[in-house]
Amino acid sequence: MPASHRSKLDRWVQRGFWIFSALPTLLALLILAALWIKSQPILLSHPLKTLLFGSAWKPQKGEFGFLPFISGTIWVTVVALVIAVPICILTALYLSEYTSARTQRLIKPLLDLLAAIPSVVYGVWGVLIIVPWVQNSLAPLLGRWGSILPILTTTNPTGYSVLAGGIVLAVMIAPFIVSIAYEVLQTIPFGLRQASLALGATRWQTIKYAVIPKASTGIFASIVLGCSRALGETMAVLMVVGNVPQIPRSIFDAAYPLPALIANNYGEMMSIPLYDAALMTASLLLLGMVLVLNIFSILALRHVLREKT
Amino acid sequence: MSEIIPHLETQNLNAYYGSTQALEDVSIVIPRNQITMIIGPSGCGKTTLLKCLNRFIELEENARIEGKVLLDGENIYSPSVDVTEVRKKSGLLAQRPYPLPMSIFDNVAYGIRIHRLHSRGQLHQAVQHYLQVAGLWEEVKDRLHAPASQLSIGQQQRLCLARGLAVEPEIILGDEPTSALDPISAQHIEKRLIELKQRYTIVLVSHILRQARRLADYVIFMYMGRVVEAGPAHQVFNNPQHERTRAYLSGEF
Structure with a gap:
């Protein structure tokens, strides 16, 4: 029997949908490939070890050490997680275990709304509120213990710091952690x-x-997902973190995370040889970190869902 | 007919879910050391009544009750009563077993630990004892520290029985405790329950009439949130007083 018009159409529609759904995956792979190719000049001319663990960032002299940026990213993310995780997990527990269904229906959308606030708004809030607060209140208060706990040393007179970035980030990733932990x-x-x-x-x-x-596995996945969001967050962090290419020693030091490096410099100073490739390498590093974390959390969530059935 | 010694008693109990009334003026006695079975068609309020007996009704969204539930003469809903003490006095067997996410041993030890019923040294002995009472010991004695989720569903239900007995309750409540089990496992549970009525007051909800005939000493027949008839099993089954009971027993609805 010849295929009817209907079933032919059905086949074509199916193919069409396949292409549409394949596109985003393809796009991700293309970005990865492009970053890889564009970073080649620097990857080939500098040993990987000095790129990853070198702390000298002197593009004019051809020295590209990414350690200040990698450690800046890690510092800000860790501070954000330390602030956000306990509060978020307790919030999710409270919502899920203690409140009535009616309260849950009321509070949940409000929390989800937090996730919809544009990141630049958080950045402005950070500059106007958090940075002065860190500078005028937190630094004098906590700095006293600097001699005992080196991570509280205050040598940076401004409030633009790892801590300010961490606080802003913590508020930004909170809705995601709460939401996923609650669903779990x-x-x-x-x-x-x-x-x-x-x-x-x-x-x-x-x-x-x-x-x-x-x-526990699902809660862990929610934290990892929050972490991967924190790693990639650019705008708000860049506005409050100080952007000094150094390895932070204290939460009051300024830092320069990878996303800020890329956003601040791409399109500028392109006359410096290899600078372009260096920024591509930074992107590649960032993408790699986020990718690894996401795969991690997807695997963990899948594990939870399987156990449930 | 000898006088019934009530262990549990409800007085003019009304229960509501939102604006729907689930129980209407329920006054019953539950005799000590007997198996009482609550029977009736789906939606008649059997499970709601059972939930009132250990204050599980309070966990339901929008639920509200009026009236009294007396345990040894004391109202379990009075404000001075600690809800955890009420629940400790009654072991619950749910429709399907929910082992806690821990080992077989820890499942049974859970209640003992949270109520500090035995010293550390006696713990092992106590766990063994209750697993034996539940008829599970021989099957699990070599893998006590394996996760409880590895057991078959019938074994899990006996584990839940052991876990419930370990808090030394006076009453065992069962909400169709064999409905998710295969016939052999169901038989296991029934056998245990008959043995256990020497020491415990047992209240079961069931919609299986044959099971009720096998196990019940005392029967409560409910219909549309009301108790239609309650009495000793032989009386209700052989000589029902109400037309509706007769119709239900002969399978008309």
Whole structure:
């Protein structure tokens, strides 16, 4: 029997959709390939070790050490996570375990709204509020312990610092961590909680011994996802972090994360040889870090979903 | 007929989910050391009644109750009563087992630990004892520290029984505890329950009439949120007083 018009059309539509869905994947691969090719000049002329672990950043002299930027990225991200993770996990637990469904329906959209605020707005808020706060209140307050805890040393008189970047970032990634951790908690069957409560356990004992162990992989994935967002966040961080190419020693030092380096310099100073390739290498490094974390969290989430069924 | 010694009692109990009434003026007694079975068609309020007996009704969104539930004469809903103490006095077997995310041993030890019922040295002995009572010991004694999720569903239900008994309750509540199990596992559970009524008061919800005939000493028949008839099993099954009970027992609905 010859194929009818309908089934022919169906086949073509199917092919069309396949192409559309393949495009984004292809695009990601193309970007990766382009970055790789464009970074070749510097990757070929400098040993990888001096690129990754060299701390001298003197483009005019042809010295490209990425360590200040890599460590700046890590510093800001770690500070953001230290601030955000405990608060976010407790928020997700509170929402999921203690509040009524009505409150959840009310609060959840508000939290999701936080994720929709443009990053430059967070940046302005950081410059206007957080930077002065760090400069005038936090630095004098915490700096006193600088002699005991070196990460609290204050040598930077401005508020533009790792801490300011970390605080702004923490607020920015919070909605994502809360949202995913909450969803993970919601996948846990009510019967499990009842099993524990039926034995006369308190709500907190139930959360601690039944809910959290069951949700731990998923909660971990939510943190990793928040972390990968923090790594790539550019605008807001760049506005408050100081942008000094040095390896930070204290949370009050200025830093220069990779995304800020790329955003600040691309298109400028292109007359310097290899500068273009250096920025491409920075992009490649950043993409690599985010990619690894995302794969990590996807695998963890998949593990959770499989266990659920 | 000898006088019933009530262990649990409800007085004019009304339960609502939002604006729908699920229980209407339920006053029943549940005799000590017997198996009481609550029967009736789906949606008649059996499970809601069971949930009122260990204050699980409070976990439901929008649920509200009026009336009293007396355990040994004391109202479990009075404000001075600690809800964890109420729940500790009644072990619950749910429709399907939910092992806690820990080892077989820790599942049974869980309640003992949170209530500090035994010293560390006696813990192992206690866990072994309750696994034996639940008829699971021989099957798991060589893998006590394996995750409980590795057990078959029938074994998990017996584990839940052992876990419930380990907090030394007076009452065992079962919400169709065999409905998710294969016939052999269901038989295992039924056998345990018959043994256990020597020491515990057992309340089961069931929609399987044959099971009710096999196990029940005392029967409560419910319809549309009301108790239609309650009494000793032989009386309700052989000589029902109400037309509706007769119709239900003969399979008309």
